[in-house]
Amino acid sequence: MSRPLSHYFIYMGHNSYLTGNQLSSDCSDIPIIKALQRGVRVIELDMWPNSAKDDINILHGRTLTTPVSLIKCLRSIKEYAFVASPYPVIITLEDHLPADLQDKVAKMVLEVFGNILYYPDTDQLKEFPSPEELKGRVILSTKPPKEYLEAKVGTMKEGDADLHLGKGAGDDAAWGKEVPDFHTEIKSAKKLDDDVSEHQ
Template sequence: MNAPLAHYYMYTGHNSYLTGNQLSSDSSSEPIVKALRKGVRVIELDLWPNSRGNKVKVCHGGTLTSPVNLNKCLSATRDHAFLASEFPVVITFEDHLTPRLQAKVAKIVTKTFESKLHRPDTDQLAEFPSPESLKRKILISTKPPKEYLERQSSMEKEYNSAQSEELSDKDSSNQDEEEKNVIPEYRHLIAIHAGKPKGRLVNSLRIDTSKVQRLSLSEQELEEISKENGQDLVRFTQKNLLRIYPKGTRFDSSNYNPLLGWMHGAQMVAFNMQGYGKYLWIMEGMFKANGQCGYVKKPDFLLDKDHIFDPAKPLPVKTNLKV
């Protein structure tokens, strides 16, 4: 367990707070507890502002799912993170928050996890640490605030234009300064920087030798890019983390075949743990390995940098004929 995180498959949940379907079920901390107790090492929380915009709620946005308090989810994670395994737990934030609310989250996370929270010494890791070095640590993974601000920039320009007659230059300047001050608090939480594809999918797989990151693809995007760029996926996952998540039409919390992600080196094949069916059984069976610690080492052929494995290439079949 001394290799970098990127060398391991990680037992990963999707929308970990949901008790049932993706559209109308309740959000609760109980599914998080159940997942952690069976060894899941990656928990996902969707963070949204409440109706007044002054507090953070966890729910599946744009649906009828009920919200749950962020503090409950984080406390449940803290209390049950290391009962099944001592190896690190990663919390992925699907972040839809303003800078002010991000600052609130930073304070809540810091207060809840205290010494269990892993804070990297630098923003740009050249290589992920090992599971062994991160024992009993909790890592936060989300996109940096800069990406949030870029995503919101067009809407902010429209809003600021409409409000320009009501706001003075002084007020605007004060707000900008305030946002600059709160962003570092949140940014310093992030142990694994995340991103989503922009433009052509294959462009997202370019290797940056100066830093590592986590990329998220839907199961459909994985199917598309693996047809012609399978080796690029394998090369990317030798150093970086790749998370695959269920397509948006899986309203019933069903799951997909995890083998396509695993054979391309994807470490975080995210599943609806409250779901059902044979693919969930495959997932559970996979992580019975390695002492059920939630981490399984990838095979050497996926880590060989000199000979990049091509999942689409037919493999020679060896047979022994006994006469």
């Protein structure tokens, strides 16, 4: 396990917080705990503002899934991260938050993980450290929120055409497809039913 981390296949969870289906199940830290006990090394958390916009919920966005708090998930990850394997745990944060809540996430992450959180020595990392070097460490993986990138496109000038929205075209295979807005889907289905009824 002495080659760079990117040389290995990694046991990854997708929507690691869901107890059941992606549209209406509960979100919980229990599936995260079970995944870590099985040796999963990548945990995905989708972060959304709560209804009061003052805290962070983990849920499958634009669906009827019930949320779980981010802090509960982080604490469970810390407690169970290395029960099945000493090798690093990567937390993928899918970010749908405004700047003030991003700051709150940063504070939570530092408070929960402290010195086991991995920081690269440089901004220009030529290759990842090895799993051996990263034993007992937690790594965060994230990118600017899709909402931020969409807002930025509205202010693009000529020559900025290389700015991409959210996930790349090839990312669906790695990350899974996003579920469309469930409420919109319900309205569309109802309208289709109404149209069919009118023509019968």
